[in-house]
Amino acid sequence: MNKLMQYGWNMYWENKWNKEERSQHKPGRIIADHGQKYRIFTEEGEVWGEMSGKMQHTLQSKGIYPAVGDWVQLHMLEGEGRAIIHSIIDRKTSISRQKAGVKSAQEQLIAANVDVLFLVTSLNDDYNPRRMERYLIMAWNSGVNPVILLSKADLCDDAEMKAAEMELIAPGVPVHVVSALENMGKDAVTGYLKEGVTVALTGSSGCGKSTIVNWLAESIEQKTQGIREEDSRGRHTTTHRELFLLPQGGLMVDTPGMRELQLYDDDGGGWEQVFADIETIGERCRFTDCEHENEAGCAVLAAVLDGELDEKRLQNYRKTQRELQFQIKKEARTQRKVNRKDHSAKEPVRRKSAFWNSRISEE
Structure with a gap:
């Protein structure tokens, strides 16, 4: 398990691992999501994986699929460099939002088993404390530790003032001013990248997430693009979620930029924490x-x-409260529809008995 320990395997996951499955299956961690196929790190190195037919059928009704960061149980296909995913080991944390463009309540999982979440916002015209409040709600509800990174400090003359503003809306949450171009704040950020610790980045498009990954990895792990100067908005650079092993020993998940963040639920009391x-x-x-x-x-x-x-x-405060209340009602309606569908599927087909049929024919 030494190789897996680099990717976060520890006694917590050892205790979660189904001992009865050890003879048939092996553990692995999803490091990239490409839709129907996943790239997975195992003791034997990287393999391509896909869900078993049974797993697809089971998860389809629940709308829950494997995500980057998940630990999974695999059946290795010897000599093929492929594996079949049979189950997901219970998640420790999960970062999710309401799936965009969907009327019913539907969770979109961003990453799983994350320890620290870097909430990135750039210090240009796209800087928005109100948006950060929404990201903080998501972070607290996910069960992860949020850290705010104010990127592109080289473009801002009052970075420290804006950092103080962020500290006011997020008491107790670390706030760091960084610039990859000027190598500013790197020591503070790398302090979170300890061996086996998984860090994820999230933020709006063009806020500098991929640049931060490259800066910390000291290599070109992710492609980057410039922003549109007329509105300081970025283009989508990262097109899929991926987990990287960094030279410092930590793990980092880069995610596609969000045009908007629709909150999914408030199970973790994130709203009350943000607006305490x-x-x-x-x-x-x-x-x-x-x-x-x-x-x-x-x-x-x-x-x-x-x-x-x-x-x-x-x-x-009012807006996010209304949104979460609406989301709860929408989720309840969605669940009622699922329950009715399940009930209908389980309802036995009622057939008239042979005795009753014979009575009808006699008449």
């Missing part, structure tokens, strides 16, 4: 069920008037 300051102020409201809209004695509205609270932050 508003929740604390809200404890001073006259009414315990105050919604901070136009109620008399609302301490939150008073805090906005006094300059204690940014009005835009309050607006995002």
